[in-house]
Amino acid sequence: MPDQRDPTQPEDPISHESLIEELQEKQAEAHLGGGQARIDAQHAKGKQTARERIFQLVDEGSFQEIDSYWTHRHQDFGLDEKQIPGDSVVIGFGKIDGRVVCIYSQDFTVLGGSFSEVQGQKVSKIFDLAIDSGVPVIGLMDSVGARIQEGVYSLAAFSELFFRNTQASGVVPQISVMLGPCAGGSVYSPGLTDFVIMTQDVSHMFITGPKVIETVTGEQVDQETLGGAVVHNTISGVAHFLASDEGDALQLTRKLVGYLPANNTEPAPALSPEDDPWRIESKLNSIVPLDPSESYDMVDVIDLIFDRGTFMQVHEHFAKNAVVGFARLHGQSVGVVASQPMHLAGVLDIDSSDKIARFIRFCDAFNIPLFTFIDTPGFLPGVNQEHGGIIRHGAKIVYAYSEATVPKIAVITRKAYGGAYIVMSSKYIRTDLVLAWPTAEVAVMGADGAINILYSKQLSESSAPDEERAKLVQEYKDTFSSPYISAASGHVDDVITPAETRPRLIAALELLRDKRSVSPDKKHGNIPL
Amino acid sequence: MEAFSTGLQLSLFGIVITFLALGLLILVIALLQVLFPAPKQEEETSPVSAEPPLEEKGPDARVVALTAAWWYWQNKRSSSLGKLLEKGPGKRWRKKEKA
Numbered sequence: 001m002p003d004q005r006d007p008t009q010p011e012d013p014i015s016h017e018s019l020i021e022e023l024q025e026k027q028a029e030a031h032l033g034g035g036q037a038r039i040d041a042q043h044a045k046g047k048q049t050a051r052e053r054i055f056q057l058v059d060e061g062s063f064q065e066i067d068s069y070w071t072h073r074h075q076d077f078g079l080d081e082k083q084i085p086g087d088s089v090v091i092g093f094g095k096i097d098g099r100v101v102c103i104y105s106q107d108f109t110v111l112g113g114s115f116s117e118v119q120g121q122k123v124s125k126i127f128d129l130a131i132d133s134g135v136p137v138i139g140l141m142d143s144v145g146a147r148i149q150e151g152v153y154s155l156a157a158f159s160e161l162f163f164r165n166t167q168a169s170g171v172v173p174q175i176s177v178m179l180g181p182c183a184g185g186s187v188y189s190p191g192l193t194d195f196v197i198m199t200q201d202v203s204h205m206f207i208t209g210p211k212v213i214e215t216v217t218g219e220q221v222d223q224e225t226l227g228g229a230v231v232h233n234t235i236s237g238v239a240h241f242l243a244s245d246e247g248d249a250l251q252l253t254r255k256l257v258g259y260l261p262a263n264n265t266e267p268a269p270a271l272s273p274e275d276d277p278w279r280i281e282s283k284l285n286s287i288v289p290l291d292p293s294e295s296y297d298m299v300d301v302i303d304l305i306f307d308r309g310t311f312m313q314v315h316e317h318f319a320k321n322a323v324v325g326f327a328r329l330h331g332q333s334v335g336v337v338a339s340q341p342m343h344l345a346g347v348l349d350i351d352s353s354d355k356i357a358r359f360i361r362f363c364d365a366f367n368i369p370l371f372t373f374i375d376t377p378g379f380l381p382g383v384n385q386e387h388g389g390i391i392r393h394g395a396k397i398v399y400a401y402s403e404a405t406v407p408k409i410a411v412i413t414r415k416a417y418g419g420a421y422i423v424m425s426s427k428y429i430r431t432d433l434v435l436a437w438p439t440a441e442v443a444v445m446g447a448d449g450a451i452n453i454l455y456s457k458q459l460s461e462s463s464a465p466d467e468e469r470a471k472l473v474q475e476y477k478d479t480f481s482s483p484y485i486s487a488a489s490g491h492v493d494d495v496i497t498p499a500e501t502r503p504r505l506i507a508a509l510e511l512l513r514d515k516r517s518v519s520p521d522k523k524h525g526n527i528p529l
Numbered sequence: 530m531e532a533f534s535t536g537l538q539l540s541l542f543g544i545v546i547t548f549l550a551l552g553l554l555i556l557v558i559a560l561l562q563v564l565f566p567a568p569k570q571e572e573e574t575s576p577v578s579a580e581p582p583l584e585e586k587g588p589d590a591r592v593v594a595l596t597a598a599w600w601y602w603q604n605k606r607s608s609s610l611g612k613l614l615e616k617g618p619g620k621r622w623r624k625k626e627k628a
Binding site: 278 | 605608610611613614617618620621
């Protein structure tokens, strides 16, 4: 800021009051960001300013801003006339439900929230503070991308951020809230964070925009179809949550933070339990249809077992044949992984494998116990799946479960066939307790498929193949379609009454509260990415 | 005196005849059992005979339900289910983290 004082006039004596007045003027100037006109334009688009968003996110009166006077040092392309205090990002720390979080919020009113050298330095500073203090980092993203006028300085700033995203991974939870555009290299920062919340119709994410794509490949596509919130929540899986508007996105963020520990050395957070630990749900006794071709909603099962109304799905709209999310069990934050028989019969495929493996690794990194509910007929057959690398993707689930040292408890509700049985938290990949409902079936494959393989010659030569097949299928079912076969050989720890699942799981979690599991020393493993 | 002796003889004769007849009947029954052995329990097809004897029947459903309910309330009243979770992680967890 140029000195406004007139040199011909005698200087006012410096007083404490004048110093405070000067500070207040500078604060007011910094809080205006790109100016009132740009704030009005932001409001006209139905969007809030960077600070308004922060104030909506955190507990009232808890936000402490830092670096609000930092300006850039560049002179080219007219930047010397656009030196705005605080530059294009607001950083600081505040509280969500009384727990401290670090926040950075891109200010679209300042040069479109473009990622500058100063923005990079400020965001890096808040990341360093968060990592050292062990608190989550939340990014509120609304930016046109790199500040072109700053050239390589802007790119270097991106690199600093990506490096810190990586360093913070597995140390403190990272959440990206997409409240506007995010294009080019800048997408890698949210891509590196643990959770991405996208706002419908407002946020977009892509490496190359529609114009570049049309120039290079000739494909015509609009922003929404290319990288809108719905696309990334349903098709690509880049986003984990779909918010209807800014307010919804910020509320989702608050809710999500409630399930997460502040860092990797803290246990999963627990609230005072509000639900009956002894709640018996008789509905569970008949929720699984006896006809194996009939489906049921696994989300209903989860809702009935865990504390009422606490299940929060992650990746709800992506790979719906699997369900993952956070819930509370007697107030304790836990991770839930499940097959979903309502979609593709709960089969495992490429997308659901990625969804499950990533969630398991997050829970393990942050000490969140894992509960797995299994009703899967196996891996999805097909040329597309094989050529798409289902072997590599499916292996991620085995890797993630085998690597995880948090408490792992599995409940087989119905089908647990073949490779899918092995990868879905089976006893052999160090699952602590495997329980089964009386409807459970543990086998290499379904009865029809097995009989086709085992007795193809006998059936082709039979004078009454249908009768013969029915007899053999029944024989196979009598042999394998019962949890007692597995329980009799220790592959399943107990067969339980479905209605009693909740108290059984609470008791199991009590047992495993202080679980200690040691893995071989290594620099890091090599998960099949 | 003679009348008394005759009566005694007739009585003894009657007893002997009765026991001989009884012995003969037993022999006939035994012979018939050898010739026509009784069918085994599981081979009976009559719906009445297929039902297990009264003393082998399972407990009444109402008794099962009442027992389960009693067990449930008793456990709920006296149990400490969930108390460890309410206390939070123990010392062993913290040792693990330090390691």
